[in-house]
Amino acid sequence: MTDTQIQAPPRPPAPAVTAPRPSARERGTRLLAALFLAPTIVGIVVFTVVPIVGSVVLSLFHWNVIDSPSFAGTANYREMFTDSTVLVSFRNTLVFMVFAVALQLLIALTLALAVNGRMPTWLRSVFRSAFFFPLVLSAASISVVMKYLFNQDFGVVNWLLGLIGIAPVPWLTSENSAMAAVVLVYVWQQFGFSFLLFVGGLNNIPKEIHEAAALDGATGLRKHLNVTLPLLSPTLLVASVVGIINALQVFEQPYVLTNGGPGDATRTVVMVIYESAFEQLRFGEASAVGVLLFVLIMAVTALQFRLSRRFVHYQ
């Protein structure tokens, strides 16, 4: 059998694919963009990336500021997992996060819906400003004032409760009520941010959709549950992500109000980091706790985005 296979003629070489050279204008634009971005990138690298890497490295050392650091391997991590104060602080922080974020979103959403209802424009502006105002104040200053208000013996809160016959509550000195007081103070200050997001989100929902829902007979709570909430879900995602990240880093309120007490009832992770590093000079252990908190925040945020695929509806 002869070889009848016909050899394919050699292909002509493919013309070299080269990107068109950017024009001078494009190069200038790119350079300009890089120049504008540079301060931000430098800022993120210097103030975020380097400290994160530094913390990870420091978590592998014992360092008390006074002496040179000594390599500790994973000792700080092992110590952390056997330290009851650290473990309790993580539990407290998670409990705080759940209640604070839930309450914050609920109040903010309710008020946003109320403010978005029928009312004079000037009154709407007053409410918006009033609800946002606590957010611009210093958390430490607010906590100092709240400490007076929540004082068991001399506070205004208990005085008001006394007027309606309720016995004084040891808000800040009882293990049962201290966390509640811290959550209340935190939520009072923080809900303004979520409120503003929700107001913006509500304004972005086309009126026609509400009108169509009304024609179909959806009113009141049913309309909000079946129409408003799904359309507001992207905003809810943003508000909950920001809220959870902030709540996991809570420090000022428990530090000023209760100093973590009574006992460890309100001690949070960031408080433990501060106390270990700056009061007890255990910078390595503090860094190890910081690294774990960082991982926790990353994991929770990743989980939120994962779940958002199912629950968030984009128009």
Place this chain on the structure above:
Amino acid sequence: MTDPHLSRRTLLRYGAYGAGAAALAGTAASWDRLTGADIPGRDDGSLVVATLGPAYGPEAVRTLTEGFKKVHPDIKLRVNAVQAVDWSDFFAKILTQIAAGTAPDLVYVATEGVQLFAQRLGVALDHWVRRDAEELREYFADVHPSLVESMMYEGSLYQLPVEFNAADIYLNNQVLKRAGADFPAADWTRDDFTALLRDMKKASGSQFTPYFWTNRLWGGVVPWLFANDTNLLAESKAPGGSWLWDSFYPAAQRAGRGGGYRWTTPQATHDRVEEVYDYLASLIREDLCTRPEGGNGQNLIGVFSTGRVGVTPAGGFWAGGLNLAGMRPDGFDTQYFPRWRTQRMQFGAAGYALLRTSKRQEEAWEFIKYAARRDTLMRLFETNQTTPARRSMLTADRYRETGPKHWPVFYDTLDKFPDTGPIPAPPQVAEVEQVLLKHTGTALSSPRSVRPALRRMQRDLEKAMEREI
């Protein structure tokens, strides 16, 4: 192919960019930029003294600086008043400065930090004290040896105390009158104290708290522990120190003195400690005192001066504080802490510690001597914001405008009770204090929680004391 010719508009735009960049660069170059030399005290040849900001306002800083300049015009001085909530916060900030390579030469250190600084950061003053003994004789004659001993560590002296505050009892005279009670005797007992609280409660409304105290190392549980002849940590004296006692104090005053305090074995579960917590818990149950809050007692002046609190532990610093709050000199008075098993009382003192990293140690020593001079302290402590360490400064004239009537109590707490001692503050003080506050809060936050909380306190104290600083 690109157009090699730039349009006029493009040319103008790039020209504007260039001009803007040049203008920015020129402006930046012409500005006075921050350099290492701009960090306070760095590289400018100054002797840097770090003080606790709230205790040293601008007026006090000016007094110190100008007065020192007159005596030592050749030494450039910079006083860095560090703002901090309390001593713990202050030390944290100083340590941060040290870590950053901008350590001051001198740091104002209270009892809480004396041993930490002495062990890790400070320079003993023994050599200079011996050298300038004649000059210092007048100082030591005026300062109680207990205060000096509290500034010693393992036989060496690290600070000259300039102020102190013992936990005495402040009483609101209006509340006493309302209760029909007499001013307590100097040797009053714990039972007298309890009876007085009950009388006060009976005579006042529900919005009244007979006894208010703050959960902290100074003036919290510790005065009660001392009164019950115990302590949080086993207390002993280091050997040594005779070089100082033999040189400056008569035999009667130097008896039993050593080389400074040692606080070692935790004893939170000892019977006497439990008794103290049981007693405080019983006062809470009877509604005679508050559940203690943490903090520095900043909200106390208001409620005491308006008669909503009858009794509280405080030091000489409160005379000035109550006066500033508008309280008349006869509106309050002071008595010793009540007797239980003993009438030993607690104090905290403060002075300047010289850091090892200082390159100006001779100049720093001159400042330490200057800061301990009587005329300096007279100018600094005009408003009775503290108790001067010098006995001769406590006079009727000083307390005429502020009160209290029984002002001699402040120094007699040392003179008449020579076993009165400093709050327990080993080098591990930060952790010890945190453990104390944490478990005290738990112990008194609910019924039947004293013993479990003290067991946890003991365990945590043992752990803290084992830790190397």
